[in-house]
Each structure stands twice: as structure tokens, then as C-alpha cells.
Amino acid sequence: GAVVSQHPSRVICKSGTSVKIECRSLDFQATTMFWYRQFPKKSLMLMATSNEGSKATYEQGVEKDKFLINHASLTLSTLTVTSAHPEDSSFYICSAASGSRTEAFFGQGTRLTVV
Amino acid sequence: GENVEQHPSTLSVQEGDSAVIKCTYSDSASNYFPWYKQELGKGPQLIIDIRSNVGEKKDQRIAVTLNKTAKHFSLHITETQPEDSAVYFCAALLNFNKFYFGSGTKLNVKP
Numbered sequence: 502g503a504v505v506s507q508h509p510s511r512v513i514c515k516s517g518t519s520v521k522i523e524c525r526s527l528d529f530q531a532t533t534m535f536w537y538r539q540f541p542k543k544s545l546m547l548m549a550t551s552n553e554g555s556k557a558t559y560e561q562g563v564e565k566d567k568f569l570i571n572h573a574s575l576t577l578s579t580l581t582v583t584s585a586h587p588e589d590s591s592f593y594i595c596s597a598a599s600g601s602r603t604e605a606f607f608g609q610g611t612r613l614t615v616v
Numbered sequence: 617g618e619n620v621e622q623h624p625s626t627l628s629v630q631e632g633d634s635a636v637i638k639c640t641y642s643d644s645a646s647n648y649f650p651w652y653k654q655e656l657g658k659g660p661q662l663i664i665d666i667r668s669n670v671g672e673k674k675d676q677r678i679a680v681t682l683n684k685t686a687k688h689f690s691l692h693i694t695e696t697q698p699e700d701s702a703v704y705f706c707a708a709l710l711n712f713n714k715f716y717f718g719s720g721t722k723l724n725v726k727p
Contacts, residue, residue, distance in 0.1 A: 605650070
């Protein structure tokens with residue numbers, strides 16, 4: 502399968518600071534990238550969908566000003582958690598899909614801890 | 617939208633036995649059904665998928681079946697091994713590139 506690299510795998514930050522998570526498709530052009538949040542022992546919750554070069558589409562209940570998503574190229578999307586609070590602590594996962602394929606491939610995930 | 621239900625939530629089998637996980641979906645327009653395996657602290661890994669024009673697909677010990685009429689699909693793992701222990705998620709693709717996930721099944725294969 503295709504390779505999606507997510508960085509960092511773990512990050513600890515202080516309350517009030519911002520954290521950026523990167524998602525890269527290494528061997529294909531990702532026209533669409535998805536950002537998910539996963540709580541312990543729960544399924545993946547879609548936060549937003551981003552298409553290269555356009556604004557992200559956020560799911561209901563997800564604050565777009567808090568979770569900034571940028572998809573400036575066909576191989577890179579970033580999620581920035583702004584003014585992070587302890588309740589933002591979670592496992593964030595990206596996935597990438599190419600317009601010519603239906604499969605979506607996931608990154609390794611980022612464990613965010615806000616202290 | 618789509619609603620994907622997955623059962624069971626936990627499944628414990630003896631090594632060598634078979635495991636079956638079932639999912640149902642609500643929107644008949646869904647046309648692609650992947651299965652993912654997620655190990656602790658890692659992202660989901662695509663293990664097998666099936667498209668709506670196919671009824672069954674097999675890859676070594678893993679198989680997926682799809683019943684479009686009943687709107688359900690299943691994952692079958694034969695000759696289970698301890699390394700198959702993980703959380704498995706089903707998903708359905710509705711519209712273009714919007715995936716809906718099941719709630720997950722924690723599979724425990726006992727040696």
C-alpha cells in the first residue's frame with residue numbers, strides 16, 4: 502500500500518500554545534487528506550476533509566479556528582491545534598487519498614498531550 | 617449520511633480458530649468497503665477492501681464478503697495467530713472520498 506508519514510508521533514505542549522502536525526504522502530499525490538481524532542478505545546471521528554489548494558471542510562462541531570488545516574501541496578497537509586487546552590489531548594490521525602483511487606491510507610498518528 | 621454499525625465490539629478466539637466481524641451500512645449509494653487493522657498506538661492499516669460490484673474477495677487468511685441487498689459486509693480471518701490481535705475497523709465510502717467508520721472490534725487471539 503501507499504505510504505503516509507505523520508510527524509511528530511508524540512508531542513507534549515503547555516496550555517495556551519499551538520502545535521502543528523504534519524501529514525505527508527510519500528509515494529503518491531494526495532488530492533484529498535482527512536484529519537481524524539480518536540479517543541481511547543473509540544472509533545475515528547472525522548474532523549475535516551481538505552482538498553489540495555482549497556479550504557478544508559469541517560465536520561459539524563469542529564471549531565475551524567481552533568483546528569487550522571492547510572493543504573498547500575499534493576503531498577503535504579498540516580493540522581495546527583491553536584491555543585491548546587488539556588481537553589485537546591488526544592490521538593490525531595491523518596489519511597490521504599488520491600483522486601484516481603478509492604483507497605485511503607493512514608499516517609501513524611500523533612499523540613498530543615496538553616499539560 | 618451513512619451509518620455503519622459493527623459487531624461484535626470484542627471477540628476472543630483460540631489460536632487457529634476463525635474470527636468473523638460483521639458490519640452493516642445504511643446508504644445503498646456506498647460503493648467501497650475497506651477493513652483496517654489498528655495496533656495500539658499506531659494508525660489504522662488497510663488490510664483488505666471490496667467494491668460494490670464484487671461479492672467476495674480473499675487474500676491468504678483474510679476474506680471479505682459483501683451482500684449489497686442486505687447492506688452488510690463481513691471480515692473473515694482463518695487460522696488466527698496471536699499477531700492478529702488488534703482492533704479492526706470497517707468503513708464505507710459514500711460520495712467521493714468520505715469514509716464512515718464502524719465502532720471497532722477488539723480481537724484477542726489466545727495462544
